[in-house]
Amino acid sequence: MNDFDRTPHVLISGAGIAGLALALQLVRKGIRVTVVERADARRPGGQAVDLRGASREVAELMGIMVGIEQFRVHEEGIAYVGSGGRVFGRMSMADFDGEGAVAEIEIARGDLARVLLDALRTAADARPRLLDLRFGDRITAIAQDDAGADVEFEHAEAARFDIVVGADGVHSATRRLAFGPEEQFATYLGGYMAFFTLPTPSDLEPGWFALRFVPGATVGIRPDLDPTTSKAILTFRMDRDPALRGDRVAQEALIRARIAGAGWHAPAVLAALGEASDLYFDELVRIDVPDVANGRVVLLGDAASCGSPMTGQGTATALIGAHLLAAHLAATPDDAVGALRRYADDIAPFTERGKQIPGGGIERMVPASRIEGATLRALTGVMTSRLFRPLVRRMFAAGGADLSLPEIAVPVR
Template sequence: MPNNSRILISGASIAGPALAYWLRRNGFQPTVIERAPAPRTGGNGVDIRGESVRIAGLMGILPRIRERATDIRALTFVDAANHRVAGMPNSTFNAADDIEIMRGDLAEVLYEATADDVDYRFGDSIHSLVQRQGAVEVAFDSGRTAEFDLVVGADGLHSRVRNLAITPEADALHHLGLYFALGQVDPEHGRPGEVALYNTPGKVAGVYRSAAHDIATGFFMLREPRVLDIDYRDQDAQKALLRGYFETESWQVPELLAQATSDPGFYLDAVSQVRIPRWSAGRVTLVGDAGYCATLLSGAGAALALEGAHRLATELTAADGDHRIAFDRYEAGLRPTVAKRQRSVHAGSAMLVPASRPGIWLRNQLTRLLLLQPLAAKVFQPTPAAAA
């Protein structure tokens, strides 16, 4: 058994279970703590591409991921009368091996691949961390306490582990001048295999309907340069905020807004990247969005989670559990990839949420060029998953 084998992972979405898989395979003893009472369902479409496809293959979960693929075929922009004004096929940006899957489906696949030999503890969360000479003392919201050799935050954009042990949220999050929200809506509002988007200056509303699921997601994004004072635990306040921006819009927006804000899984957040000088402090480190969120505009969140989990476990194994060596190598190896993915988002926001009517017109013309000129496709990096 390697040194520092008792590892607590906070978060059971994508990065956490992926890390637990590799740690358990290499002789460590991971424990996964998750605030939700059960594996989380729902969410947006996410992309498995490039290196993350290879990693999923090594894990033996690639067939299950392909079985659960969304089969999104097109991104379509519509006017208020629901007439198509521009669009492109999914293949414009995706390589042949790329896979899009609903976030909840990917989380379920990862949980199923690890549930038999990883200790999962749902319905609890880390309350405090105290680092000692050879361990980390952890107190949980439930009142329990325990000691671990290492702690990993895989708990997303608003990571409690990051706040407790590495840097305050105010110093970690970089607002990109956008907010987004989503919630489940009636499938009749969308066409199977299509993401349909309706723009007005500085705003977009849309429907994401997987051809492989009898559900649809209502999607909203708006330009707002201010950092709004939002309590992310107060759904009623979030819903009121969204209504204030969208309730006067046409197309299907009133119906989508009513249904999305009635969904118990409704979600609203700022579009923010996590940019911090170090992903670790002592015996605590971060993986996935907690450490280096690139935002949904990058289409790379799930891929970075899988790549980061694999690299962190690989470095811990190579260093025989020596966290000082492993954390440095993990960060040095992954940071160039993270930086590239984070830089890719600005063209995506220009395409999805043009700030003016001339900008909307120009976007529509450019999407026609994308179908004719492969070089023009490099201007815009996002995939239909970025709009879900």
Template sequence: MSTKVLISGASIAGPALAYWLGRYGFETTVVELAPALRGGGQAVDFRGRTHLTVLERMGVLDELRALGTGGSPMTFVDRRGRQLLRLPADFAGGDVEVPRGELAQVLHRRSLPHTEYLFGDSITAMEETPTGVRVAFRNGAPREFDLVIGADGLHSNVRRLAFGPEEDYVRHLGYYAATWQLPNYLGLPPGSVGLNVPGRLAAVGGDHRDPTRAGAFFVFASTELRYDRHDVAQQKALIQDAFAGLGWEVPGLLESLRQAPELYFDSISRADVPAWSSGRIALLGDAACGATIGGMGTGTAVVAAYVLAGELARACGDHRTAFARYEHTVRDYAQGCQKGGDRTGPFLAPGTATGLRVRNGLLNRRWILDRMLEMGKQVSSVDLPDYTTELSNAVASGVLGGGVGLRAARHRG
């Protein structure tokens, strides 16, 4: 009998884990609060040997390269639209940059043949039993699974239910960020151009696929705000208040916000969980070690999903052994990547006029910019086992039998 695994979250980490678990013969279900796969969002990037190795082993690297944006240049202007700083496309683009929504579609499609997806539902309670985890859902009937994985982001529902309240693990870093889609009425090319004033950035850029569409990206400094994360109207009002009175193109962008059907709005925060598992329940991606922006969270989530699935297959579903090996392999690497998120807000929207002048002055010096580009390529890495080859060899030699590992033998490379 195969191991039944429930994954909470269908963004990036969840489908990536489901893909690998399906390859190894696990019976996998993904539950997602949203009614359908979420599109849109900012471009996300993959950097360095570790990210590319996992993408290649998944068989998606060439597909993502074909979808790649080529990077997104960033231009910062003053209230009169005069250029203060321009950063080239490779400054933030990494080795492969793709729209987040398109990455989600690729991972969902790859995982679908061996995964049950439950959209428009969420976990309301979990009870660990001697043989599994009894799970109650908001809409569906209760079910029992062998394991539950929280891949549901910085505000993880699984972490709250199994580990404790969010405030015990998530720390606000002093900024908020928002993105939404709008018509490209300014005729902008891909990339972004944004007004920078102390503590605020209001940016907009053309869509990489559709020249008639554009995306807005706003960042502002603030103490921690109390608001309903599911109340879009309330979030729009917070953004309107934060950017009221600014010139340049900001009034038009705020007007487009009123009409936007979808909005991403969240604090720039980080999650630090002392232990990533408790009994039969484990955390993955931002739920365990998250940084909202700038912490290479997407690449880290894909790497962590690869390791978690591989260790579960290697241990034949023995969650105690697998969870310990997973955390031992990934934690230091993930925390090294996560540190970049601490600097994102102050970099994008320095809190003072002096801070803005210093950043612009430094990065307008070509040798300093070149040095930062070089440093950006020197990302953290970790040596990863080749689980597929290892499991295939184990099946061939008779060490592994049953369901776990059999699909790995059929899907080499």
């Protein structure tokens, strides 16, 4: 038996951040990987995600910092603005040493996915036959036994794998097939978020993420890598409406209705909405899966655990999880099921911390009424003052930046 046959064959569902990061590390470690992604190509989109503490260390260990540097968005911080654009509070990156709401390393989610995919293709070119990357397909059934897992696909022929990894995001199909229905694990957090690209409005202060509170919503405009474009970041506080899932027309109608009277740059945001090819719109949910390993099937990234984009930690936790899972599979290739168990134990503290939302929940971030808006503006002024900086730093460290990587994940130097 050659080395190729001795390593486990791992199937990964989802080529997002978690799936690509895992595939990259497995291929580099000589482990055979098949990746199936539902979308027809790498999904662009998403606003800046931040790397700090353990996730930054993982990015360094993965050797992707050079790629990240090319796409790094340089942000000065957050500027809280009133209806006419007047700034009433700032959380500057410099004042918080990268430990506030804006971290020292920010990269758009879509660009990070591109860095990971490029690195994966390079790794696979150097090790032929280890990677089978399929876009436009998905798993439809999984049946596991003591020796492997039989998997059926929408398009490809059914096949048998040693391990199946669900890295297919917050509404994971792998989780539904192997662990139970989404309702068992998801808690609605009281709102929706939308992200998309717009031409940068002319009078925006360069480098600042400008954020405005309006009743029932926040309207944010965040710098992009290309200064001529920015990212709209909209948050809506509302009851869950199942009809919105997957219905772009209904999503756009909701966005228009909610921010039409928001003043400031809301008209520019709405003008770009209809044309946006990268609209991301989803409900804010927390995902709690008590045990992310079920025999030969394991969950990674948002599929395993998520506190919604309000935490700002989904990408960090996904990178750490991918690194730990790859390390365990490489350490005990003959005991892949045991490797999944050990990964599940090691990732638990990171997923718990990664679900915490700095500053509370949507009730603290999005005012329900004009009066709440006035209160939130006053509170923001206080919280961004010099006196409260140590407290704000502690709030953002809650994302897990202060946790250390377990020994298995750190090579002996």
